[in-house]
Amino acid sequence: MRFRRAAAIVSLSLLFAGIHARGDEPLPIFDAHLHYSDDSWASLSSKAVLELLNQAGVTGALVSSTPDDGTLMLYQADPGRVVPELRPYRSQADMMTWYRDDKVLAYIENRVERNVYRGIGEFHLMDASQVDTPQMKRVVELAVERDILLHVHSGAAAVSALFATNPKVKILWAHAGLSAPPAVIGELLDRYPQLWTELSLRAEDIAPSGGLDPAWQALLLRHSDRFIIGTDTWAAWRWPLYVGLIQQHREWLRQLPNDVARKIAHRNAARLLGQ
Numbered sequence: 001m002r003f004r005r006a007a008a009i010v011s012l013s014l015l016f017a018g019i020h021a022r023g024d025e026p027l028p029i030f031d032a033h034l035h036y037s038d039d040s041w042a043s044l045s046s047k048a049v050l051e052l053l054n055q056a057g058v059t060g061a062l063v064s065s066t067p068d069d070g071t072l073m074l075y076q077a078d079p080g081r082v083v084p085e086l087r088p089y090r091s092q093a094d095m096m097t098w099y100r101d102d103k104v105l106a107y108i109e110n111r112v113e114r115n116v117y118r119g120i121g122e123f124h125l126m127d128a129s130q131v132d133t134p135q136m137k138r139v140v141e142l143a144v145e146r147d148i149l150l151h152v153h154s155g156a157a158a159v160s161a162l163f164a165t166n167p168k169v170k171i172l173w174a175h176a177g178l179s180a181p182p183a184v185i186g187e188l189l190d191r192y193p194q195l196w197t198e199l200s201l202r203a204e205d206i207a208p209s210g211g212l213d214p215a216w217q218a219l220l221l222r223h224s225d226r227f228i229i230g231t232d233t234w235a236a237w238r239w240p241l242y243v244g245l246i247q248q249h250r251e252w253l254r255q256l257p258n259d260v261a262r263k264i265a266h267r268n269a270a271r272l273l274g275q
Contacts, residue, residue: 027253027261029246030060030269033122033151033174033200033230035087036070040236046077052239053081056246059266062172062230062273064122064151066092068111075116083273085119085151086111088139095124105135112146118273119143121151122174131161140165149196149272156184163192172272173197175232182215189223196272199249199264200230207252217256224260228269229253 036049053061064087065071075082088098088108098104108120120143125131143150144166152159153174162171176185176197189195199206206216220227231245232238238245253261 026057027250028059028266029057029229029249030062030266031056031058031231031246032062032172032198032228032269033232034061034063035065035122035233036063036074037066037234038070040233040239041070043236044239046073049074049239050078050081052242056243058246060269060273062119062151062269064119066090072116084117085121085149086117087121088123098123099125099130099136099139100133101135105138108139109142112142112148117148119149119151119172121149121172122153123151125152125154125158127155128157128161131158131165137165140169143170144168153178156180156188159188159192159195163194167192168194170194170272171196172228174230175199175201176227178202182213182219186219186222189226196226196228196268198228198230200232203245203248203252207255210251212252212255220256220264221260224263225268227264228272229265 031053036046058081060081060083061074062083062085063071063074064085066087066089068086071082071084071087075084086108088104089095090104090107094101094104111117112120120139130136140150140162147170149170149172150162151172151174152162154177156177159171159173162169171192171194173188173195176199178201185197189197206213206220229246229249231242233242253265256264
């Protein structure tokens, strides 16, 4: 299944490359879910990553990495386009325990003193109970103090738990909950004005047969100010597909009214991140 999807994405990439060659101007995209982690460094230089962003028409990117060095490499290479966020994971070993680890909390508190990060994340919360730790409560407090967002990979219950901790926190919900249906996403967006959501890994749900799903279309129109594009390069094998992943989003964006498409493509991210 993964390889069939990859082939379809590559085909889309070639299709759109042909369209671009005929002179059509591609819609600028802000990608709010990029990782340049250590598994990618050997095969892909920061210069090569930025060239892929150029090919895809990506004018801005919210980047986090494991470890954080990858994020800073890209930021130093292109500070006008790359927006850093701090991933709590010093290594992959932190993923399952970071939210209750004093050493990780100290790492976060020390690292954010650099004042270059616009968010903390993308991080994983497997259930709402993981929000109820002293370390996690301090992370929420830190985000509010510094006016930076939390980029959260979780279910709806954990999002609600974070807002219960402090309703002033800004949350970017990764993958729109990954498997959450439009009704659930819409309910949370209605309830929490400080919630935004990015759409990495959701293009096939939004337009499962090429055309917009009616429930998704209604949701995107109703909350057009709160959605952002994302791809999620969580592993090195995602990078060769990158241009196609962006073009897959462009395919459904072009079915929306122009003003809505432009908000979701790049304007919402610019407003949220102060770009």
